Amino acid sequence: MAWESNNIITSVKQLTEMPNVMKAVVPCYYAHPNSPIHSPAFDTSSTDDADSIPIVDFSLLSSEDPDQHSKAIQELGRACEDWGFFMVVNHGIAESLMKEMIEVANEFFEMAEEEKSRYIGQQVFDPIKYGTSFNYTSKENSYYWRDYLKLSVHPHFHSPHQPKHFREVLREYCEKCRKVTRRLLSGISESLGLEHELMKKSMDLDSGFEVFVANYYPACPQPELVMGLPPHSDFGLLTLLIQNEVGGLQLQRNGKWININPIPNSILVNTGDHLEIFTNGKYKSVLHRAVVKKVARISIGIANSPAMNVTVRPAASPLIQNERFPPLYFPTKYSEYVEMQQTHPLDGKSCLDRIKINSPPH
Numbered sequence: 001m002a003w004e005s006n007n008i009i010t011s012v013k014q015l016t017e018m019p020n021v022m023k024a025v026v027p028c029y030y031a032h033p034n035s036p037i038h039s040p041a042f043d044t045s046s047t048d049d050a051d052s053i054p055i056v057d058f059s060l061l062s063s064e065d066p067d068q069h070s071k072a073i074q075e076l077g078r079a080c081e082d083w084g085f086f087m088v089v090n091h092g093i094a095e096s097l098m099k100e101m102i103e104v105a106n107e108f109f110e111m112a113e114e115e116k117s118r119y120i121g122q123q124v125f126d127p128i129k130y131g132t133s134f135n136y137t138s139k140e141n142s143y144y145w146r147d148y149l150k151l152s153v154h155p156h157f158h159s160p161h162q163p164k165h166f167r168e169v170l171r172e173y174c175e176k177c178r179k180v181t182r183r184l185l186s187g188i189s190e191s192l193g194l195e196h197e198l199m200k201k202s203m204d205l206d207s208g209f210e211v212f213v214a215n216y217y218p219a220c221p222q223p224e225l226v227m228g229l230p231p232h233s234d235f236g237l238l239t240l241l242i243q244n245e246v247g248g249l250q251l252q253r254n255g256k257w258i259n260i261n262p263i264p265n266s267i268l269v270n271t272g273d274h275l276e277i278f279t280n281g282k283y284k285s286v287l288h289r290a291v292v293k294k295v296a297r298i299s300i301g302i303a304n305s306p307a308m309n310v311t312v313r314p315a316a317s318p319l320i321q322n323e324r325f326p327p328l329y330f331p332t333k334y335s336e337y338v339e340m341q342q343t344h345p346l347d348g349k350s351c352l353d354r355i356k357i358n359s360p361p362h
């Protein structure tokens, strides 16, 4: 069966289940110029670095022993500055809840296409968006091997009503993650020598925008030819990520793509563009991407961000900006940043580059 790129495809999952599509090859329009096979920096053998991804013991951030507390804060700061990715252990979220979240997300993708298509998003700020690729628009000229469900979960909570239990599991999981994120963000402020509530206040985190994303990467006959998600940084402050037992996340470090294999029951955390802006470039957001496998993979991310109407700028503290370190980013309203990110093809850190001071105009 000949597939043209203008066929309406609601999901990659649907495509892989079509009886007439050859099981051994991917349609040519999914072949990606920057897929693993074409990526000179791709080196699966570079696991040494991956082994040393920092581990943050969450329970020690609240330790009453001042030495232990300040050591934990320093380690958190170092993890943000040196890596921008770290694994959080002893976070207090039950393993059973994490598993249930992955399970109900899987059940969502297993639903019939007609049921899921009720949630197909039309607009950038639709609170419930089911879709495929990144945000398929005519501006994108290649497809990604990924279906997704994106939900705005804070300050207003939105969830599909199906499958059964999805809504209640999501609500509980998001609430637990919010507490972890808040504690991490106040620890991060402390690690910079700032008042621990500065981020909460200056970005109005009580009304902070939070997006839940479930990424479904169907089993792929030729994983080396396609991309699940292209290299990008996340736009919020921190993203919390969990996955099923299948790996696929890679981060760019010292010019190489390295595989991230989280230890069981940990949560993977990465810093986003708005933490980079707030810290005036000290804690940089990190490029990462998702490659796909011969078996299906699910990842669940929650991105925590400033409130939509807040204009974000580097923190107003002499520790962050001073004569030696003038502000590096233009003040930008958060909603405008999100819109820019969601309406352009996903392309490295190009969105952040647009608001860099002294960057060439786009």
Ligand SMILES: O=C(O)CCC(=O)C(=O)O
Binding pocket: 213, 215, 229, 234, 241, 243, 248, 249, 288, 289, 290, 298, 299, 301
């Ligand atoms: O699937 C993954 O591991 C990464 C997902 C991701 O980077 C994202 O949703 O922003």
Ligand SMILES: [Fe+2]
Binding pocket: 232, 233, 234, 288
């Ligand atoms: Fe991401």
